[in-house]
Amino acid sequence: MTANEPDDESTATKLADRRGQETNVYQPAEDSGLLADAAEEFARGRTLEVGTGSGWVAEQVGPHVPSVVAADVNPHACRQARERGIETVRTNLLDAFGDGSFDTVLFNPPYLPTDPENEWDDWMEQALSGGESGRELIAPFLDDLGRVLAPGGQALLLVSSLAGYEEVEELVRDAGFVPEEVRQESYPFETLSILRLTRFSICGKPSSGKIE
Numbered sequence: 001m002t003a004n005e006p007d008d009e010s011t012a013t014k015l016a017d018r019r020g021q022e023t024n025v026y027q028p029a030e031d032s033g034l035l036a037d038a039a040e041e042f043a044r045g046r047t048l049e050v051g052t053g054s055g056w057v058a059e060q061v062g063p064h065v066p067s068v069v070a071a072d073v074n075p076h077a078c079r080q081a082r083e084r085g086i087e088t089v090r091t092n093l094l095d096a097f098g099d100g101s102f103d104t105v106l107f108n109p110p111y112l113p114t115d116p117e118n119e120w121d122d123w124m125e126q127a128l129s130g131g132e133s134g135r136e137l138i139a140p141f142l143d144d145l146g147r148v149l150a151p152g153g154q155a156l157l158l159v160s161s162l163a164g165y166e167e168v169e170e171l172v173r174d175a176g177f178v179p180e181e182v183r184q185e186s187y188p189f190e191t192l193s194i195l196r197l198t199r200f201s202i203c204g205k206p207s208s209g210k211i212e
């Protein structure tokens with residue numbers, strides 16, 4: 001989400017900039033490229049891209065895995081992804097998918113911390129805004145991730161320093177996953193990372209990691 005963001009602009013203006021470029025569907029930017037690059041190396045098995053936007057990331061990873069499915073809450077995004085030949089489901093986060101359905105889940109979430117007064121009620125705002133904390137979509141995604149992953153499954157999650165790297169790591173651990181940073185790129189106003197999440201396990205058994 002760093003493309004074309006002038007140096008000293010507020011989050012609200014960044015939203016406006018992006019809004020001016022494309023009003024309905026998030027188009028590939030640096031964050032998309034970083035996720036695609038990590039996915040090309042790490043994705044395996046049945047792969048799902050949550051919040052697919054244009055479908056570009058799913059398209060990039062397709063040749064590297066046996067199957068790829070995309071999902072988005074935005075009907076315009078679903079249409080664009082289908083136009084790329086990607087099987088796409090319109091759903092909120094992981095709601096439409098059954099238990100243990102995927103070996104790899106990819107997510108570049110909306111993460112810009114946004115004052116509610118500066119949000120627009122449109123699809124582009126939904127693609128960018130992570131609510132006041134920047135983590136409002138990340139938390140429910142992590143809460144449901146373990147359900148849709150097959151045993152031994154993994155996720156690749158894009159994290160921006162704007163959403164609070166340490167806070168996201170804590171959410172990841174609380175959800176029972178171990179985060180490993182597999183990509184990092186710094187820009188003038190944010191650092192983007194890709195975390196590879198695998199289940200925390202004790203003696204080979206999945207665990208929340210919490211000692212009762």
Ligand SMILES: C[S@@+](CC[C@H](N)C(=O)[O-])C[C@H]1O[C@@H](n2cnc3c(N)ncnc32)[C@H](O)[C@@H]1O
Pocket residue numbers: 026027028029031032033035050051052053054055056057071072073074077091092093108109110111123126127128137
């Ligand atoms: C930052 S964009 C990423 C788009 C694309 N994956 C990429 O990397 O270029 C975030 C995407 O998440 C989608 N999204 C937002 N809220 C969602 C939700 N509750 N469930 C599913 N997708 C959602 C948006 O519509 C948008 O397409």
